Amino acid sequence: MTATTAPTAPPHRVAIIGAGPTGCYTAQALRKMMPTAEITVLDASPLPYGLLRNGIAPDHQGMKSVSRQYDRVFTAGGVRFVGGVRLGEHLMPQDLAAFDGVVLATGLERDRMPAVPIDPAARVIGAGRILRLLNGDPRLAGDPLGALGEDLVVTGTGNVAVDLLRLVAKTDAELAGSDIVDDARDRLALGAVRSVTVLGRGARSAARWDEAMMTELCALSSVHVTIDGEVVAGDPSARVRIDIRFDQPLAAVEAEGGSTVVRTTTGSTFRGDALITALGFVSAVDDLIEETERVLPVVVRAGGSSTGALGNLAQNRIAAKDAAARIVALLASDDRLPRDLPSPAAALARGWTCFEDWQSLDRIERERAGAHRCRRKLTSESEIRSALATSGAVLPQLDVRTA
Structure with a gap:
């Protein structure tokens, strides 16, 4: 009698949608939990x-240095980066059937x-949009946003609001060593x-900023800061006057005589050239997330797409480990035989x-940094592709079945 050998299932293929901190931490955790898995971010x-x-914020380079840890995720083998592929445009949810499991980060x-x-007619601008422009997000290339104005109103008392205040107030010398897009x-x-004028919805005790960040802001020479009328930092002659008011929930935002007028539930009125919102963030792809969950059998949400909050890097890492453990458990319960999964090469190739391209671009950005900057960023797809062409990089066709 001839012994038969049971078919061996091939390595699991996992797609992680999103190469931010949560996506990178998820790839790192998955690589440890499933060493043979083929992971595409x-x-x-x-x-x-x-x-x-x-x-x-571009002046917080210490926080950004964690990218070196993410670099190792992609250079250690088993994890690949594929950039410039937007879910719902270049890649549809059903195309992800080429993977055994999908993590939405x-x-x-x-x-x-x-x-x-x-x-x-009121001028209302998201603080996140401003920070992404100052960081050179290539997806905002061509954004028409111009001068913010001399007098601003900000709603929100979290770290994003403080980031914005600090970047507004800092001098050229104080921005030395940053990668701000000049x-x-x-x-x-x-x-x-x-x-x-900064308006907080709740009491002063409910402010969500880190005290260390507020201390950093108040230490700047160019600010005069008051909180509910109490002077906490600076001289009245400082270039930027920051007036923080708590217990001022918004009631309406109007346009009047070229100004943006903010009315609060207390009956107070604040005028400025623009209202900047620093109230947190929401998903821009909820419909695509739900569609992916509907058409694919093994899908896990991670980080903000799951909790509705961005979280800090430590929280991102915890969320990523949880997502990795869930996807591993789901795949372990799949007693599948070997199967020839379809390849999304045609969809992804556009x-x-x-990651090798990113390594070239990282070097190029650092080499072209001007005085007092740690890098000069490439801020549009055309700039990026031109830099890659100059560097001699060749973009091969993608096939997820090749390592």
């Missing part, structure tokens, strides 16, 4: 690291707007801002970049 941006590159990239009546800084005319 896809992102709408042609460059990796999402929030780390495009959302964290799409993050939250849209600024949350106030849930109050807003006059369409063209965007000039276009937004941050140096022309003279006053910022406009994608790989």
Whole structure:
């Protein structure tokens, strides 16, 4: 009698949608839990690291240095980066059937707007949009946003609001060593801002900013900061006057005589050239997430797409480990025989970049850094592709069945 050998299932293929901190931490955790898995991390941006590159303030380079840890995720083998592939445009949910499991780490990239009546003529700008412009997010290339104005109103008392205040107030010398995009800084005319009124919805004790970040802001020479009328930092002659008011929930945002007028439930009125919202973020791809969950059998949400909050890097890591453990458990319960999964090569080949491209671009950005900057970023897809062509990079066709 001839012995028969049971068929061996091939390595699991896992797609992670989103190459930000949560996506990278998920790939790292999955690699440890499933050493033989073939992991592909896809992102709408042609460059990796999402929030780390495009959302964290450009003067906080210490936080951004964690990218070196993410680099090792992609250089150690078994994990590949595919950039410039947007779910719903270049890749549809059903195309992900080429993978055994999918982790949705799409993050939250849209600024949350106030849930109050807003006059369409009022100038309302998301703080996240401003930070992404100052960080050179290539997906915002061509964004028409211009000078913010001299007098601003900000709603929100979290770290994003403090980031914005600090970047408005810092001098050229104080931005030394950052990777702020100077063209965007000039276009937004941050140096022309003279006053910022910050409105908190709740009491002072409910402020969500880190005290260390507020201390950093108050230490700047160019600010005069008051909280509910109490002077906490600076001289009245400082370039930027920051007036923080608590217990001022918004009631309406109107346009009047060229100004944006903010009315609160206390009956107070605040005028400025623009209202900047720093109220957190929401998903821009909810419909696609739900469609992916509907058409595929093994799908797990991770990070912001699951919790509705961005979280800090430590929280991202915890969320990623949880998502990795869930996807491993789901795949372990799949007693499948070997099968020839379809390849999404045709869908992915349009406009994608790989990790080797990012390594070339990282070097190019650092080499072209001007005085007092750690890098000069490539801020559009055309710039990125031109730089890659100059570097001699060749973009091969993608097949997920090749390592």
